[in-house]
Each structure stands twice: as structure tokens, then as C-alpha cells.
Amino acid sequence: MKTLKEVTLAEKILKEIRICNKCLGRQFPKFRPELSNSEKGILLKLFTITKIKGKKQEGYTWQDLLDLTEEQSCDLCGNIFTKIDDIVAKLIERLEEYEFENFLCGAKIPISLVEKEEKIKSEFKLRGESLRKEIVREVGLKLNKCLKKETNFSDPDIKIIFEPYNEEPAIRITTSPIFYSGRYLVRERGIKVKELIEEFFITNFDAESVKVTLMTVDNRLYLEMPFLVKIIHPKKRGPINNYNDLNGVVLSELKRLSRKEYKDKEFKAEFLIKVIIDDDLTRESKISELKENIKRKKQIVEVNFQNGVNEKEIIVIIGVCGNLNLLKMFSQSNLRVKEFKLIKIDDFKRKDI
């Protein structure tokens, strides 16, 4: 009974418009779900023809079915599905310069076709998936097979948007950013550290641009400091080799991060500083003055004083994030730095601040 209902509906559609097998089959998602849209279309056309001619299905061979349901020009899709292989070939050509493990593709369809499809769907109360979705799925499946790469819906390495109805299919490709953390050590004073690191990552990943976040202290201190990098629109996706020395900046501990890890990441450094306190003022007032001075700096997240080293010295442990010129900060106060030592640099999450 159900088939009869669907055949009656198919007959109505076929009387009204010229439609290819795939587009007809797509309108009947619940009909014979084990069949492809093309097969559904062929079967519905056959049932309709048999019904009209009053003949029985058994009398037909498979070739007869194909002949009977030979593709006519389709009002709905303009026979776009005959061009899928050409579109896929052009996409593969464009993708040659990119490295990726997985992808996601999408398509832009002319609004006139979308409206025509909507009109037909509402006229016959159809609930099948859209033309755009079927084009995207067909192209996606062929790309899976040809490139041997998976589709990734949540976080693809590469996104491909194509316009199948353009004479020369317009293709827009965007790639997901890549994130790294690492340490850098400046060996020569006066060099442009940030620019060197930027250039290094742009070259390695054939990227459009990079965003480098450095934690810095006075470079006279020669400390290994942390950095983060976001590599924007990379054509290559690593790995990185030979990163030991970039003309005066040494990189180490490079680690690939996920998008979330990068977003959550901040730095925390603990510095051990021995400060000499003037004799003429009390120890307590000097300590509170120092504390106030340090706390005024926005980047400082934590200040701890460990007292009792000796009468004239205190140890300050400061947690900082971002840039901080510690030597300058102390030189502006009346306190003399006797010893300056980086104890450790921790990674910690922004929400912990």
C-alpha cells in the first residue's frame, strides 16, 4: 500500500517536471532505504510506467529498466551529477599544494535553484534532503576514495567550499590553524626575536601569517622563556625539523597544542630575587613598598615573600604572565637587586588566574 502511495506521488511529480533518477529518488527518504537515490528513482519511474501502461514489472530485464528510465534533462539539478567527476578532479588539483589528514567540504548553490527546489517540495509536500546536501555528499565520498582521507565534521585540517554551477568552479580553501608552545633563549642582544620566530614558523608551515606570544624578561638575563604560536592558514602541517638555532635565538621543547590547550594556556614564572634593603628604613615598610610596586604591574598574578634569609635580604617569588622587565622594575625602586634567578616556569590555565 505504501509503495502505491509513493508511486502515485512520483507519477504526479513526473507529470509536472522533468526530473533525473537521483533527484526523484532523493524526495523519498523512507522508500526502500536500502537503495541509493538513483536506484529509488529508477524503481519509481519503472513503477509509474508500469502503472500507466498497465504492464507487469516481471516482464522487464535490468537493461529494459535502464532504457525506460534513461536520464532526461533535469529541471531540479540541471544534471549536475554528470559533472561530479570533473568537479572532483579540479578540487584534487587545487588541493595538491596542501598537506592535510582530513577535510570537510561544502557547496554554494545558486539561490534560484534553491528556491525552485523549495517550491517543488512544498507543492508535493516532500521531505527529502536538499540538492546541495546530495552534491556535497557525492563529492565528499569521491574525495574520501581518491585522496584516501577522512571527512572530519568537528575540526577538519582543511575546509573546501566549491561552487558547482560556476563555469569554472570557484573553489575556496581554508586551513585550520596549528598551535605550538615552546621555549626560546636569546643568545645575542639587540636581535628581533619575535620577527625571527615568526619567520621560522611561516617558512616551516608555508603559512599566511603567525601570531607569536612571547613571555619576556630583560634579555641581559639569558633565560629560557616560554612562547606560544598560532600558525594561520598553513599549507604544510609539520613536523618541524632543525629548530636549534635561528641566528641568535635558540628554540627548544616545541610541543604541538590542540586549539583548546592553546586557548587555555598561559605562563607562570617564578623568580627568586635577593634584594638588598637600605639600613635607614625598617624592613617591614620596605617590604610593603616593594609589594605595592610589584602589584601595580598588571601582569603579576602572585607575589610571595619568603623572609628570614638574613637581615638585609629578602626573597621574592613572583608569578607573571606576559611581558615583564623585572630589572627595570627594580631599578626604579630604591631596592638593589643582589641576585636574580629564575626558579621555574610553569604552564597554567587562564582560569586559574
Ligand SMILES: [Zn+2]
Ligand atoms: Zn536532477
